[in-house]
Amino acid sequence: MGNLLRHYWQPVLLSNELPEPDSGPLRVRLLGEDLVAFRDSSGRLGLLGNHCPHRGASLFFGRNEENGLRCVYHGWKLDVSGACVDMPSEPPESSLKDKIRHTAYPVVERNGVAWVYMGPQRPAPPLPAVEWNLVPPEQCYVSVRGQQNNWVQALEGEIDPSHAGFLHAWLNEDENINNFLPIASRGPLYRARDRHPRVETADTDAGVTIAARRNAEEDSYYWRIYQFLFPFYTVIPPYGADPTFTGHAWVPIDDEQVLALCFTYHPVRPLTDAELNTLRQGLHGVESVHASVDAFLPPSSEPFGRWRPKQNRENLYGMDREAQRTMRYSGVPGVWPQDSACQETMGPIVDRGHEHLASTDTGIIRVRRRLIAAANALREEGVLPPGSQAPESFRVRSASLVLPRTDPWLAGAAEVLTAPPGVNFAAA
Ligand code: FES
Ligand SMILES: [Fe+2]
Numbered sequence: 001m002g003n004l005l006r007h008y009w010q011p012v013l014l015s016n017e018l019p020e021p022d023s024g025p026l027r028v029r030l031l032g033e034d035l036v037a038f039r040d041s042s043g044r045l046g047l048l049g050n051h052c053p054h055r056g057a058s059l060f061f062g063r064n065e066e067n068g069l070r071c072v073y074h075g076w077k078l079d080v081s082g083a084c085v086d087m088p089s090e091p092p093e094s095s096l097k098d099k100i101r102h103t104a105y106p107v108v109e110r111n112g113v114a115w116v117y118m119g120p121q122r123p124a125p126p127l128p129a130v131e132w133n134l135v136p137p138e139q140c141y142v143s144v145r146g147q148q149n150n151w152v153q154a155l156e157g158e159i160d161p162s163h164a165g166f167l168h169a170w171l172n173e174d175e176n177i178n179n180f181l182p183i184a185s186r187g188p189l190y191r192a193r194d195r196h197p198r199v200e201t202a203d204t205d206a207g208v209t210i211a212a213r214r215n216a217e218e219d220s221y222y223w224r225i226y227q228f229l230f231p232f233y234t235v236i237p238p239y240g241a242d243p244t245f246t247g248h249a250w251v252p253i254d255d256e257q258v259l260a261l262c263f264t265y266h267p268v269r270p271l272t273d274a275e276l277n278t279l280r281q282g283l284h285g286v287e288s289v290h291a292s293v294d295a296f297l298p299p300s301s302e303p304f305g306r307w308r309p310k311q312n313r314e315n316l317y318g319m320d321r322e323a324q325r326t327m328r329y330s331g332v333p334g335v336w337p338q339d340s341a342c343q344e345t346m347g348p349i350v351d352r353g354h355e356h357l358a359s360t361d362t363g364i365i366r367v368r369r370r371l372i373a374a375a376n377a378l379r380e381e382g383v384l385p386p387g388s389q390a391p392e393s394f395r396v397r398s399a400s401l402v403l404p405r406t407d408p409w410l411a412g413a414a415e416v417l418t419a420p421p422g423v424n425f426a427a428a
Contacts, residue, residue: 004375005031006119007388008231009127011249011261013037013114014142017306018045022064029303031118032254035105036060038080041067046080047116049103053084060301078102112137113261128206128387128394130233131419132247132263140265141279145291146307147340150349151232151258152371155250157339158234159226159367161212162360165195167338169329187239187400187428190214190222197224199362202410206230206387206394208370209417210363211409216402222428223409225399225417228367230374230386236289237400238427242266244275245397246289253304256348260336262290267397267424289335311337313344395419400427 012030018039025038027050034050036059048069050058057073064070068085070077077086082104087097105116106124113133117124127133132140147154157163169192194214202209207229216222224237227247235247244266251259264271264279271279281292291309299306311317317337324331332338357365370386377383387393399416403409416425 001371001375002031004371004378004385005231005252007121007125007378007385008119009108009115009117009124010251011113011133012047012116012251012259013045014144015109015112015114018114025060025062025064025069027060027301027303027305029253029257030116031252033103033118034303035103036062036069037107037114038062038064038069040064040069040080044080045107045109045114047105047107048078048080048082052076053078053100053102076100078104080104080107111135111140113142125389126391128229129391130229130394131267131397132245132265134421135265135267136270138270139267140263141271141276141290143262143279143290144307145260145262145295145309145336146253146304147258147260147344148256148313148348149258149344149346150255151250151252152368153343153346153350154258154260154339155228155232155234155248156364156367157343158236158248158250159208159210159228159363160360161197161199161210161224161226161363162195163342165192167330167342168335171327171329186216186402187222187224190216190402191224194222197360199360200409201363201366203366203370204393204396205390206396207233208363208366209396209410210366211413212360212363213409219405220402221405221409222402223400223413225401225409225413226363227396227398227417228363228370229394229396230388231371233394235396235398237398239400241426242424243427244271247398257304259304259307262336264290267419268422287333287335291336309337309340311340317341397425399425402428 021041021043025036028035028037035047036050037047039045052059052071054076057071059069061072062069068077068079074089079085082102084097084100105118108115111133197212197214200211210226212224214222227235232250238245244264246264249261253259279290295309297308297310317332319331330338332341374385397419399413403412
């Protein structure tokens, strides 16, 4: 699966984490490798192996100067391509410098997100046409947090259409629902009332579409349609007449930690100040799936030590038994801490031999099969994994809609599942 992951670009940093040329390097851990990210004097981003090729000191301590990162131990200097461009500790006639090729991965910035390619293809394939990162930055809000478990069990949490009616529910949801969701519509009510959706799936070129059917009116069903895109993207179904779209990239730091990059975007217009405020802070009982800007512990220099949530396993995520009796189903405040509480406490890699998968896990089963089949096809036949060479196959949206009971969902939703630039479709 690691080889499969390496065939895809990884969104790993926000451009503003390395705001200017020669700013301080950052430690990064990605796909189990320790790396150092820096922005050189020309503004280019570099991602180098953490250990200096001389005798292994951490390049995190490096001096970022004149288009290269200089190890503070003996002054060897590496540029963004991994070439050693200066070796002041050796005599000038030495050619050792020219023999050094340090681990360096290509990094590309697009609309405020830095992507890295750690795979074998040269040149690297194009970036995936994920809509959240194709719209201009003012149309998309991105937040990041770390989670202490395997990336797949986090990803599975978001394509599980059943848990929201429990884990994320308020008690007396029918009364509270208009406080909980900013946009009034009947969708949330249908969702709250029918807690055992029937789940169906359809494979796409780059992933799986997962449709959860609930009863709406006598003659109609309410469909909430999720997208899984290889290798680790999820898009949640939207609400309302002029919807924004939210989802995640579940980027594997290693087998036991994941970077949850959360995006919310509008396909056509900039996000409003009110929307941005809610996404950044949460407002009046509106609980966001984004970690708010003050949700984090003081940064540490550990890889992704900038994204350690205050609500974590050690403090039981702020769980409150009184709130559990009177207010929220889980007793844990906040949407993402509720997910974290369930996913981290499964253990860093949940033992799936002990599961009893149920009908609402149909989407999870399909996604596991696709991932495993793709990893096997790559290993056994060298088949490049889904979508990795076809960036446009990522141009899809999630959807929610009410359809007559007689209509098949895949045909009924076909148009709204596409992502035509400059067009938004109403959701239910
Ligand atoms: S260990 Fe880096 S220059 Fe010697
Ligand atoms: Fe959730």
